[in-house]
Amino acid sequence: TAGGxxxxxxxxxxxxxGITDGVLxxxxxxxxxxxxxxxxxxxxxxxxxxFITFSTPDQAATAISMNNGALQFTGSAxxxxxxxxxxxGMFGQEPLLTSP
Numbered sequence: 001t002a003g004g005x006x007x008x009x010x011x012x013x014x015x016x017x018g019i020t021d022g023v024l025x026x027x028x029x030x031x032x033x034x035x036x037x038x039x040x041x042x043x044x045x046x047x048x049x050x051f052i053t054f055s056t057p058d059q060a061a062t063a064i065s066m067n068n069g070a071l072q073f074t075g076s077a078x079x080x081x082x083x084x085x086x087x088x089g090m091f092g093q094e095p096l097l098t099s100p
Contacts, residue, residue, distance in 0.1 A: 006057035009085040015048035016075030032059025051085050
């Protein structure tokens with residue numbers, strides 16, 4: 001994965017408008033140590049999403065298997081998509097593509 005190590009970051013899509021760091025941390029901390037949460041602010045209504053980084057790849061994998069297509073927060077139109085984040089670096093701190 002981009003970022004150099006095993007995947008510890010997950011993507012959570014289809015979040016309800018107004019979701020907070022605290023709500024996500026409370027839910028996902030049952031699967032392990034949540035090191036970082038990034039919520040995309042000012043997304044289109046109904047298209048809120050977040051990145052959640054766990055301390056180990058196993059914790060991230062468990063969170064995905066327990067939540068993808070099953071997790072639905074109050075105010076969500078449909079269950080959340082929970083997958084490995086395609087880009088594992090810190091959001092906004094590393095380029096997606098590197099030039100030779």
